[in-house]
Amino acid sequence: MVTNWIIMAVGMLLLVYLGIRANKIASSDDEAGFLLGARSFGPFVMAGTIMATGFSGWGFVGAPGVVYEYGFTELLANFFFSLSITAAILFFGNYLRTRAGEIGSLTLPEYIRQRHQTSENDPLGPLVQGTAAIINIILMVVFMVAQTKALGLICSKWLGLSFNMAALLMLVIIITYTAMGGLAAxxxxDTIMVIGMSLGCVVILLQIFGxxxxxxxxxxxxxxxxELVNPTSGRPYGHARIGPFLVAPYAFMFAAVLPYMCVRFLGVRENVKWRHIGAISVPLGMVxxxxxxxxxxxxxxxxMGVIPPLGSADMAMPIYLQNFMPGIFSGIISLFIVFAMGSTANSVLQVLSASVSHDLRKAVMGKKLYSSKAVLIINRSAxxxxxIIGFVAMLSAPPAFLNFISILGTGTLQAAMAGPVFIGTLWRGNSIGAMISMLGGGSAAGCLLLFTDMGWVVSPLIGDVVGIGLYIVVSRLTFAAQCKEENEPVREMEQRAALS
Structure with missing residues (x-):
């Protein structure tokens, strides 16, 4: 146990040190320093941070639990997941980076507002940004519950602490370096974490196949x-056997529109070759x-009777480390798994704080100016x-399957953002279409996940379709109404909006 504490202390001190180093970027006069890492990310950092964030607590704790419960379907789903994240990097990342850079967006809710408002004084602008921020806050708190729970499950076994104390300790460390360095930290x-995560995977695979x-x-x-090897259904991704294949479009949208994933696209340096990011992300994802x-x-x-019954599928990884990884290897791999969960927890926390400190502030206070020092204090306080809110939410949340909590948060948010972010980057609708799309798409996915058994992937994808459909239809209808009022052809108004 002492060895585990030493390993944890060394690893966490490294993360805090990087947070201190990133403080110089976060404290720059431009708010982009804290929120976007001063748009300084190269291909290795970009690939490392997005793959570390994609494969998080669900990948190291939730996914083994799903294989334990449902069989090898999850391996097929993971394969599509990694490739689709790379596809989103290659075929969408630069579009979003370019559009956001042209209008100076620092967050995704701000991008939605600036992309769709008709002018700086558009009365719907603050409402759109505020709504996007509130949706993001609510659903990312749900996801934060899953990440905090995963941290508690692993660290309580690893460090010999109670579940709540272990979760709190790790959250305090994550808050510390995130508050100091912002997105750069x-x-x-994340880049350090993904190296450790990949090494941990290799060691585990060597032990299993040995x-x-x-x-x-x-x-x-x-x-x-x-059924564990040759299933007759796609459980838990839907009743149809095609369910796991639907992870491909789901993961593409996951990387393309979820704020805690795609905000990294906004932080990439202008001269970076996106194919270089893809070339680095592919082997990381495969491992x-x-x-x-x-x-x-x-x-x-x-x-075989080698270990007693687990009781809970989510205990597969903790029990594996306890019984099949000897001594110091168990401690080091536990650190890498904590890295995996921390890589997403810090990303979610950073996006949550940006929605509160930047987006809600802009939506409520408008153009009121604050000094750079005051803005930095607001960002760090958020x-x-x-x-703290994420930890309290975890304490009060009812028991649920770890992967389901994750998908309830991310899948619903993905459906809310699919229209105004994905389609809105390629074809510009308007503020009304963006608002209805966020509310309708998110509501559809959330209701399907909570009240039906359509599956963890099918429900968000249907929500994506609903959100995209509402975005296009409502935008065109309101364009038509506005054109009738202003006596201007619809096509000309759409072209004018797209160019503005």
């Missing part, structure tokens, strides 16, 4: 239940997508406040 620490071959693992899973094999290994060992 988040990106730099004990039994892949063919043996598959055969033993099949003997437990053929990280194999970590759910832990769930199958633990299920087999449980069936990090602390939202971290």
């Amino acid at each position: 988040v990106a730099w620490t 004990d039994m071959s892949l063919a043996d693992l598959v055969a033993k899973m099949n003997s437990i239940d053929p 990280l997508s194999l970590i759910p094999l832990v769930g199958a290994y633990v299920r087999v060992k449980e069936n 990090v602390v406040v939202m971290g």
